Amino acid sequence: MRHRIIALAGAVVAAVVLNTLAWTPPAAADVPGFSVRVTAPERFTAGRSAATVTAVATSENRRCRKVRWVLLVRTPVDAGQLRVNRVEDDGRFAATASTEGDTTTIIDDALDPGTLCRGRTVTGRWQIAFDGPDGGDVRFEARAFDAGQTLLTTAGASATVRGEQAGGPSAEPSEEADEEDAPREDTGPVIPSESDESQTALVAEESTLLGPGLIVGGICVFLGVLLLLRLRTRSRTARIESQTLPTGFYRMPPPR
Numbered sequence: 001m002r003h004r005i006i007a008l009a010g011a012v013v014a015a016v017v018l019n020t021l022a023w024t025p026p027a028a029a030d031v032p033g034f035s036v037r038v039t040a041p042e043r044f045t046a047g048r049s050a051a052t053v054t055a056v057a058t059s060e061n062r063r064c065r066k067v068r069w070v071l072l073v074r075t076p077v078d079a080g081q082l083r084v085n086r087v088e089d090d091g092r093f094a095a096t097a098s099t100e101g102d103t104t105t106i107i108d109d110a111l112d113p114g115t116l117c118r119g120r121t122v123t124g125r126w127q128i129a130f131d132g133p134d135g136g137d138v139r140f141e142a143r144a145f146d147a148g149q150t151l152l153t154t155a156g157a158s159a160t161v162r163g164e165q166a167g168g169p170s171a172e173p174s175e176e177a178d179e180e181d182a183p184r185e186d187t188g189p190v191i192p193s194e195s196d197e198s199q200t201a202l203v204a205e206e207s208t209l210l211g212p213g214l215i216v217g218g219i220c221v222f223l224g225v226l227l228l229l230r231l232r233t234r235s236r237t238a239r240i241e242s243q244t245l246p247t248g249f250y251r252m253p254p255p256r
Contacts, residue, residue: 033060034153038142044161046132055124055142064117065146069124071106075138083129135163
């Protein structure tokens with residue numbers, strides 16, 4: 001009886017080990033003719049709703065292949081703050097996550113429902129969120145394997161995780177707040193340069209000469225107007241005198 005229990009326990013342990021090692025992504029180079037494009041938000045904020053990381057695989061080969069997705073998340077943020085859901089159009093897709101050091105690996109439990117062929121893509125989507133409070137850089141690397149565990153293609157994208165602010169809920173400060181919080185340098189009193197002093201002297205000199213110049217100009221204009229009026233009066237008087245008939249009385253000559 002004891003031997004049966006020991007044998008049964010050994011079988012269970014062996015099954016667990018085999019199940020754990022059933023999928024171990026091999027280290028291999030990309031297969032020519034395959035490519036993948038990864039898109040991710042530029043920034044994640046701790047405590048906010050999840051954002052989607054997307055990987056789209058394409059093929060130039062005639063042979064169609066099924067794809068199994070593997071996503072690696074490298075970040076100094078504690079793995080306990082990371083939340084990952086592998087999703088498809090019909091909802092969540094089963095996947096297994098494991099963490100080693102600063103890298104969390106998410107492996108699909110089954111092949112992707114789509115088929116990768118020439119002119120046809122296969123898309124993997126992951127909903128990513130961080131609980132906080134820590135922040136830091138994060139690197140997403142998507143790997144596409146075929147059913148035979150051959151690495152077809154891989155690509156990545158980088159983002160930033162903004163941690164929660166101390167003493168309150170997480171929020172992204174605006175650009176105005178950043179500018180207001182930035183230290184301002186006290187430049188002290190402004191000392192004019194030589195060019196500024198020369199320009200100031202010229203302005204002062206022009207201001208000093210402007211008053212007398214205006215007075216002299218006004219006097220000249222006034223004298224000119226008086227002279228024109230006097231000449232006009234003389235001309236009018238002479239014209240009147242030339243047009244006036246003589247009005248004197250003359251004596252009659254004596255009769256002869």
